[in-house]
Amino acid sequence: MKKVLLGCAVPFVLLGAVVAVLLPTVTVGAAEPGRTSVSGVPEEYRPWVLAAAAHCHDPALAPELLAAQLFEESGFRADARSPAGAEGAAQFMPGTWATWGRDDDHSGTASPFEIGDAVMAQGRLMCSLLGQAAVSGFVDDPRRLALAAYNAGWAAVEANRGVPPFAETQRYVADIIGNLARFRGAGQLSEITGHGVGPDAARRAATQLGVPYSYGGGSPAGPSRGYCDGDGGQRDGQCLAGTTVGWDCSALVQYAYWPARRLPRTAAEQYSATADRPVARADLRVGDLLFWRHTVSGHIYHVALYIGHGMMISAPKTGDVVKEAPVADMPDSDFAGATRP
Template sequence: MKKALAAGVSLLVLLLGGVGTALALLATAGAAEADHVSVNDVPEAYRSWLVRAASGCHDPGMTPALLAAQLFEESGFRTDVRSPAGAEGPAQFKPGTWATWGRDDDHSGSASPYEVGDAVMAQGRLMCSLLGQARASGIADDPRRLALAGYNAGWAAVEGSRGVPPFGETQRYVADIMGNLGRFGGPGLTWEITGGGTGPDAARRAATQVGVPYSYGGGSPAGPSLGHCDGEGGFRAGQCLADATVGWDCSALVQYAYWPIRQLPRTAADQYSATADHPVAQADLRTGDLLFWRHSDGHIYHVALYLGDGRMISAPKTGDVVKETSIADMPAADFAGATRP
């Protein structure tokens, strides 16, 4: 029903005129969905606590799915677990760590690592802190991977290794959790990507990179990579971040999403030129269509993949991460059009 509503609003606006107005109303049609987060395949007792814990952290890498995949790895959602090393409960807190992060979040009268609400909220607080340390560290890796490694092996081990420590247990721990994100709801999209075909498949592929840092000039069909700084980008507050950041810029993410089914060129301008012979009207937008923005001189400076209901996924700018946002977050006056690869 939401998709039909968005399409109907778009058609009405096109009849009345105005691309900028169309984009604004498309975004409004999806506003109710924008704050919704979901998590799948978890026991009911955990569901609301996972959403609450994730929403309490402002880091874009924090999602209910990340916490769920971590709990599955730690305890399989069992509450009565105690490891030989003394880690307790579903989130496997040792007493010393629990003393720092544990609270009586479920208002039962005591803070217990064996109670679902207390454990999940403490897990969320610790992971949020670790994500913050990961982003501030300058280590060239996905902050989620670094935070997970810190949870398992301690942040000192991550800093000492300048990445995920070369411990077999920690390496498996991080790989298992990142590999299970899709099972528990994906890596953070509020818009469910449904259907098959090239466009939806490309959007799903892009969605696997949510939370990965933006890196100007970074990324290729093989995956995220170090970027570079030049006269056009890569700097933040006068500091070059791109040459020390493994990640994506906007066009590399789009190229990766469609590869190898559709081998798009590398830059946003070239992608626009390569697909301009297949323009798409606002009323006809489908999942995976490309959205382009340009400066007043005509230069295409940004590309994103359409998700539906006024939502898109893209790598926005230096200092940010790959994420889902509203189309209305971009300047309506700069919108150059949409194409279908």
């Protein structure tokens, strides 16, 4: 079979463990770069949401995901109780709390009614569920699978090989994913303006923010498991792409434009198909495609969507997620040019 070079073959970062994550002592505010912003969250929750996101190995656990989940669970009410017996802002059942709850705020007790304890436990549980979702092989956004498991249990997700058909769980997942933009902090996503095919493609790509990178993964139908070859997908003899549902760079671009523009699958093919419509950097518009090539071989290895203000939406590498990033993050010496589909 003829080998197809996808592009996006960049250094890999090993995903973390699938099982429960034992976190170090929490220092509130010690968030990692890129996880320092969230909006629409009560001030007493904000440092804990940022800390919970920062202490997870999985970049899919963004602060806005935890915030939207807290809003759905309790409306940020620390004293919330459900008729079923769930307690606190993150709505833990007593049995689940016994596994995940700790005295993270160092008050002397571990309580689901204390904001710090509840949010950090929520982060630990979601981090573990995202790990399970990432290696499950189920064809869906791992965030959706993790949220469904938080609501209905991982056994229900496993039995249905995806989000269970329960009305409550379906609504729960849809509400949280739909509210992500509401809680996304300033600077985490530039406003995508304009009308037409390009801006529409950029907005469609933005719906995939936070979905994992998977070498060879993705199609016009949505994210999927990738595969490994001599150029990417594996590390230390382990095929990560084969168990990760997500996107590589060119699949994300193809999905964003489909079906208005039926772009081919790989970054190199997309460059060839659109090279007759080049765009100067000074004339970039939302939705334009940005390409990078290896300086020695000339092979196109990465493509991203321009979203304005010097920013792009990109699926960069294994261990990362679809995200907004400055165009300047990519090496200028490798820049092959921009095109307009």
